[in-house]
Amino acid sequence: MTLSGIPFCLPAAGGEVSTTAILALEDGTLLRGVSIGASGCSVGEVVFNTAMTGYQEILTDPSYARQLVTLTYPHIGNTGVNPEDGESADIHAAGLIVRNVPGRANNWRMTETLPEYLRRHGVVGIADIDTRKLTRILRDKGAQRGCLWAGDDIDEAAAVARARDFPGLKGMDLAREVSCDAPYPWEQTPWALGQGYGVREESRYRVVVYDFGVKFNILRLLAARGCEVTVVPATTPAAEVLARHPDGVMLSNGPGDPEPCRYAIEAIRALLDAGVPLFGICLGHQLLALACGARTVKMKFGHHGANHPVQDLETSQVLITSQNHGFAVDEDSLPAHLRPTHRSLFDGTLQGVAHTHKPAFGFQGHPEASPGPHDVEGLFDRFIDLMAAS
Numbered sequence: 548m549t550l551s552g553i554p555f556c557l558p559a560a561g562g563e564v565s566t567t568a569i570l571a572l573e574d575g576t577l578l579r580g581v582s583i584g585a586s587g588c589s590v591g592e593v594v595f596n597t598a599m600t601g602y603q604e605i606l607t608d609p610s611y612a613r614q615l616v617t618l619t620y621p622h623i624g625n626t627g628v629n630p631e632d633g634e635s636a637d638i639h640a641a642g643l644i645v646r647n648v649p650g651r652a653n654n655w656r657m658t659e660t661l662p663e664y665l666r667r668h669g670v671v672g673i674a675d676i677d678t679r680k681l682t683r684i685l686r687d688k689g690a691q692r693g694c695l696w697a698g699d700d701i702d703e704a705a706a707v708a709r710a711r712d713f714p715g716l717k718g719m720d721l722a723r724e725v726s727c728d729a730p731y732p733w734e735q736t737p738w739a740l741g742q743g744y745g746v747r748e749e750s751r752y753r754v755v756v757y758d759f760g761v762k763f764n765i766l767r768l769l770a771a772r773g774c775e776v777t778v779v780p781a782t783t784p785a786a787e788v789l790a791r792h793p794d795g796v797m798l799s800n801g802p803g804d805p806e807p808c809r810y811a812i813e814a815i816r817a818l819l820d821a822g823v824p825l826f827g828i829c830l831g832h833q834l835l836a837l838a839c840g841a842r843t844v845k846m847k848f849g850h851h852g853a854n855h856p857v858q859d860l861e862t863s864q865v866l867i868t869s870q871n872h873g874f875a876v877d878e879d880s881l882p883a884h885l886r887p888t889h890r891s892l893f894d895g896t897l898q899g900v901a902h903t904h905k906p907a908f909g910f911q912g913h914p915e916a917s918p919g920p921h922d923v924e925g926l927f928d929r930f931i932d933l934m935a936a937s
């Protein structure tokens with residue numbers, strides 16, 4: 548509904564009678580609120596994200612598959628949703644949990660409200676939740692399996708049972724589920740005020756990107772650096788990638804546990820043997836480490852936010868990074884030929900590795916999707932340097 552032409556939304560947006568919703572956790576906690584999305588029931592791992600902005604980017608990040616995301620920032624939806632800021636074509640989060648959706652959303656770029664967007668994509672969401680209490684539970688007990696249920700048919704006992712039935716992310720190979728079906732080229736460069744998105748002008752390097760659940764902005768940062776990008780499905784064998792004669796291969800971010808992605812680990816080993824420059828981000832970083840013989844572990848409650856400090860161990864410089872990971876490379880498991888390059892200043896988790904005698908490195912964090920120079924973008928320049936030197 549609109550008020551003087553300004554899109555207007557109430558918790559049950561669109562003028563409907565508000566629908567109840569609940570969040571049930573595996574420990575038996577029940578949180579009751581109102582629906583802000585589609586009706587239905589969704590299960591997944593409940594994680595908290597501390598970013599103050601970027602709910603659209605978070606919802607569309609494929610790395611959030613099978614996760615119910617709660618945002619610690621209390622007002623979510625103020626600027627609505629626009630057709631440009633998605634990190635993929637779909638919402639991948641299994642559901643959204645917030646404190647409050649403000650009554651009025653307004654931004655010059657918005658085309659719909661957050662509740663309208665959730666409903667259009669058939670994604671459940673809940674508001675009026677004490678997200679501070681929920682976050683405390685997740686920090687104390689670790690990520691919880693949960694069930695988010697919205698509608699007239701809620702059964703609270705069944706919701707707890709469904710939360711407990713969710714098998715958990717450990718052991719789940721989700722990269723192949725969210726990946727593309729066939730190779731495709733990518734030419735778009737980052738968004739700029741007054742110009743919108745651009746198109747790659749130069750063609751300096753041929754780069755193949757493994758799509759384990761890639762975020763569009765990673766592709767844009769490559770295109771902006773003159774990379775002729777081809778995105779390939781997660782299960783593409785190394786021989787097919789090498790047949791494209793790439794100057795470098797990027798291993799993307801993605802959802803789930805890296806360990807069961809045997810196909811990717813095998814392909815990365817072959818690419819390392821072939822000496823192709825490799826750059827892994829997040830899941831790609833974890834897969835690179837696994838291919839080199841390291842181990843990954845599930846974290847107690849993961850890193851999900853937009854301002855995580857990460858230290859470059861060589862320069863001591865601190866990078867402000869976006870993070871979204873629930874698994875981590877175990878630093879104690881690094882083989883001699885993998886050098887730790889970055890560590891989290893929040894909890895000491897390993898955040899980056901470099902191969903000691905191959906042109907390959909990985910980083911756990913993500914570049915920011917918002918316009919402007921960001922710390923993590925320097926790593927893209929490092930990848931360009933590696934390709935230039937090879």
Ligand SMILES: NC(=O)CC[C@H](N)C(=O)O
Pocket residue numbers: 610799800801802803804805828829830831871872873874875
């Ligand atoms: N953003 C990512 O690529 C996440 C990697 C992996 N799924 C994790 O949770 O740790």
